[in-house]
Every structure is written in C-alpha cells, then in structure tokens.
Amino acid sequence: MATDIVLLEGVRIGFGAFGGSLKELSATDLGVIAAQGALERAKVEPAWIDHTIFGNVVQTSADAIYLARHVGLKSGVPIDKPAVTLNRLCGSGQEAIVMGARLLLTGEADFVLTGGTESMSQAPHVVRGARWGFGFGANTPLEDMLWTALIDSYTGCRWRSRRRISRNSTTSRAKSRIVSPCAISNSRKRRGTKDA
16 A cells, blocks of 8 residues: 655754854754744644654764754653664765655654754864873874864765776766765865855
C-alpha cells in the first residue's frame, strides 16, 4: 500500500553574523525556535510527534550530545517519544528529513519533527591532550573547532576534485567542479556569487 509523505511546514530562522546578535543562543536554542514555529504553522500538536530527528555537525554547547532530545522536549514533544541527533556534515538537515520519511514509510511514526541546527559563534576552543597534563612551560596547542572544521572540509573538497582529474586526464578542472558539490560551492565563492 502506497504511503504519501507530506512536508507540512518549514521554518528557518535568520542567518546571523559570526559573533553577532544570535551568539548567545545555542544550536539547541535555535533549533527549538524553528521547531516551535514549524509546529505552530502546521497546526500540529507537539503531543502528536512520534519521533524527533535533528542534524548537528559541530557540537558547540554542553547539551549538544542530546541536541535532538532537547529540541523535542523544549518544543513540547512528550518525554516518552524518542529522538536522534545525526551528523552528515553539510547534508545533516536534509538527512534528518530522509530519516523521518523512512519512519513514516515503515509505519513507525505518523508525525516526525525534523531539522538541522548549528551555532558557529559558539564553536569552542579545545586543548588536545589536556586531560593527561602538560609539562611545566610546555607550549599548549589551542585548537579552534570552527576553523578546523572549515579547513578540513575545504581540504577534502580539493582532494576529491584533484582525484577526479587524475582518473581521467582529459577531464578539465572546470568539468571536475560540476561533479563535486564542494568544488561548485568553492568556485561560486571565488566568483563572488552567493550559494542558494
């Protein structure tokens, strides 16, 4: 029997500047605002939600390990309804929708609250190895989680683009960007255009 999957509503909060007016709101807080708005617009009671799924890449707050659970509970979803937080990097919010659709198709849920949330402004600095201590006067390596994530992402995109070129020497660099979403995004930024 066919099952229709319906996206009832979608809400997105405004994009703030790094270190701007939203910097005190955690990724969980931002997710709650969007979730509450979506439930209100869709005229769906929080009690109807069978599962909450949220994508989150950089865990920037103390409660981030249970982010989806907190978003659900703070949005009014009953405590006995499960939640899962997932990380598929830039596709995390989209993957949350896909996972929600699967739950609907298998009959495990009738209503699913899905989304994605981040707070770049709250990305922490970490000192790797501090748990085991450093020698007196040693140079402690401070790592910025935000920039580390961005650099690793960019490096991975460049590596994939080069790899595609090396497989087929007749493939131009421009064509390699067509098959690599990361490279497409990077080329747009170099041209000064905005991504959708």
